[in-house]
Amino acid sequence: MLAGKRILLIIGGGIAAYKCPELIRLLRGRGAAVTPVLTRAGAEFVTPLTLSSVANEVAHSDLFDLTHEAEIGHIQLSRAADLVVVAPATADLMAKMAQGLANDLASTLLLATDKSVLIAPAMNVRMWEHPATQRNRAQLAGDGVRFVGPNVGDMACGEFGPGRMAEPAEIVAAIEAELSGGSLSGKHVLVTSGPTHEPIDPVRYIANRSSGAQGTALAAALRDLGARVSFITGPADVPPPSGVTVTRVQTAREMAEAVAQALPADAAVFAAAVADWRVANANGQKMKKDGKGTLPTLEFAENPDILATVSQMAEGRPPLVVGFAAETETVVEHATAKRARKGCDWIVANDVSPASGVMGGAENAVTIIDDAGAESWPRMGKDEVARRLAARIAAALGEG
Template sequence: MNDPRTLAGKRVLLVIAGGIAAYKSLELIRRLRERGCAVRAILTAAGARFVTPLSVQALTEDTVYQDLWNLTDESEMGHIQLSRSADLVVVAPATADLLARMTAGMADDLAATALLATDKPVLVAPAMNVRMWLHPATQANMETLKARGVRVVGPNEGDMACGEHGPGRMAEPMEILAAIAGLLAEQAGPRPLAGRTALVTSGPTHEPIDPVRYIANRSSGRQGHAIAAALAARGARVTLVTGPTQQPDPPGCAVVQIESAREMLAACEASLPVDVAVFNAAVADWRVAGEADQKMKKDGGGPPTLSLVENPDILATVARAGALRPALVIGFAAETRDVVAYAQAKRARKGCDWIVANDVSPATGTFGGAENTVHLIMGDKVEDWPRMGKDGVAARLADRIAEALAPSAGTAQ
């Protein structure tokens, strides 16, 4: 949830540890500052090998704290006050070493001491080599920190600076920003969706052809995951049913991983009843009628003929679920032309309450991108929203859902 109202006037203490991902922290600072959030930074000795104190100071417009034994810093802002003056403490990147020292309760430098002394929520964004991340020691440390209430965003899977591939990449700045906004929203007091339940689908489905090939589309899952995070930040108890993506699990959500459309439908039906269901997943319309149980080989006889059958219609099935139907059922219409007209027809055909229509033609960059342009269709009413980040779309949609489900709102349509 990237909602400027959540971040404006808030204060974040950012701990920047040593790792190539430290360069992303500069972008995180910029994004926080442009949303009205004050940032004060602790830069570890190792972190200063990757980003300079001058760069951090220029972006935060504040003192950069580095040394536990700096008498000037201690007289002006003691490490105890530093650790408690913010609304939230964020560690990005959080290295294997610093996570281990946090787990052990060490206080051997300014960063570790501030983290041990803080009484504020802590969010960590791990970043390290894939083998370090998967090592039992690191995994045990993470479980301990989570049990103590430390929140985690990422890490993501991808190529590493060391040349390896796998989980360990620090979450992107906008993902960390969304996690920060979610945590701050939790602290904000009454939440409009407290006591409500929500189901969200996200990502693509993979329909197998044989054990190594499948039918899919280009959905990244960013929008669906952002919607789940926005609803959870507003107090809803959210179940996220997601196809294969590289998106980190949104904070505060129960996540169900699936691959095929049939698995997604079963997971959705198992999640009912809920108050609101948002179907953002890009479900494959068709699947292969007979999946091969062995890898299909080229035999010189030309390509195989694939016989396709329709997948179940998850949105329509839940919209017609009788007594288990959610009070508010929302679909998405990804179109490349005549966006609103096609979406209005889809709403009537599927039987859902709202349709969020978005243009996914190649020129928009919506699939896999960070921004979206949508139209919210509610019966005969159409709201045209300006182009905004997918977190912004999620925040705005979550607010509209909260308004619709408010006790005085009446029916959802």
């Protein structure tokens, strides 16, 4: 996939820069050419000689290099690449990118490029969570910059949390996904996401802890591969991605209706955590305590089974139907049984027990179950899970 591609790799000043020689080695092993660019701070962690040796190209660092700037070298570097990758992307580099500053070679290249930009943030957890960094992140995402990571884990400073740079293999997978853009061009993919809220009365409801992060990331990844995405979301914690058709719903019945309206599709991915039951005797007014300790009686009714309904359609069934199975025990066994019961093509199974930290967290560990069996993926960021799953969907649709 990367044969003949040129990657402009900008290396910021963080301890994670030590991973960049391995990243270059992996990229070259897949046929890509890599041009390294070091910031002044980046050179404190990895030397130009090391990068030049691994990349077999000159590692650039000086904006005012007379040899290269005689021919406006920073413009040539920024335009010659197929993709610009920033790893590690420090808080300082992200701030420069968001504000359009250009006072060194790296920031000048980022402002001058007309190519897509993929960044792998890396910084202390407090720096990542700071409102200024999150504002910059939102600005960059709105500008079309792609992200891989950051991952959650131990920091060099001894703290723990989000801020670790994605591993080299994850970054390579993100690069491959970015450069395979268009593999879903002309395809329509339906994605459901988030929880549903089933009312008890006008102010109370039954729900689950789904944040909608995985479904949202998947919709964005499918969009990035060129698909036309119909995104049907319950009341999620995360905003929907740009560039997709968004339908917002509250209840399972509303989601079922929205799915029916969005069909036909080439693929349907049901990532939403739909409530299995609703309150049949929901009250039209807020329920009050009577002061006597009498407890209200809630009667439940089964919600429509959206995944089974679409999987078992006699006419108009999408060629590929993917379900999700959120389990707390014997994950693969329960998910395998669910796939057979529902009739879908794939099930994406994950462990959502409290100890896993998956529901509401930034990472996921999934197992894909299909006719060939169960394929377990290592724990990784939800964005990375989405990119890999989107690439798998594209490959399946491409095969017919």
